[in-house]
Amino acid sequence: MAERQIENLLDFIQTICELDGKLIRNGADKNENLLFRGQSNMAYELIPSLGRNRKFxxxxxxxxxxxxxxxxxxxxxxxxFHSDLxxxxxxxxLQHHGIPTRLLDVTENALVALYFACCxxxxxxxxxxxxKNNETDVANYPVINAIADSYRFARGTFCTLSLFY
Structure with a gap:
């Protein structure tokens, strides 16, 4: 996991462009793209709300x-919450209504993630x-087809952009 400290918006945008450029240079197919998650505190773990504050x-x-x-x-x-969902x-x-779930909010828009990191x-x-996301893999991920039996997962590679303001 690569980590980079970002001091301003220009640094952030340049870093996102570099990441996107690496994805393209490394032969990403048309199904690969970047997803982003912003968290307002670096001390927070990358864990969905259902799994937070647990001993194990x-x-x-x-x-x-x-x-x-x-x-x-x-x-x-x-x-x-009807049965044909x-x-x-x-x-x-459930998540939209404030109920803890196994889902972790991500977005395709880096600026939306930046907002949540700073809000x-x-x-x-x-x-x-x-x-780094491959849409083909995500479409086949079991949570789409059934209630899976675990709540903590990470797919692909990711890097942390630490924001100081």
């Missing part, structure tokens, strides 16, 4: 907790992660 990275009760959260959402708001749609709606915790240094 693999906690068997996490599956029960997820199942209970899903069932409660379906019971309390059946008009939103695909698993990924269901998880995205709160003004006394902390933010962080932007850049992920």
């Amino acid at each position: 990275s693999v906690d068997i009760s996490i599956l029960d907790e997820e199942r209970n959260l899903i069932e409660m959402a379906k019971y309390k708001m059946p008009e939103i 695909l698993p990924l749609e269901l998880l995205a709606l 709160s915790d003004n006394d902390k240094n933010g962080e932007v992660f850049a992920f």
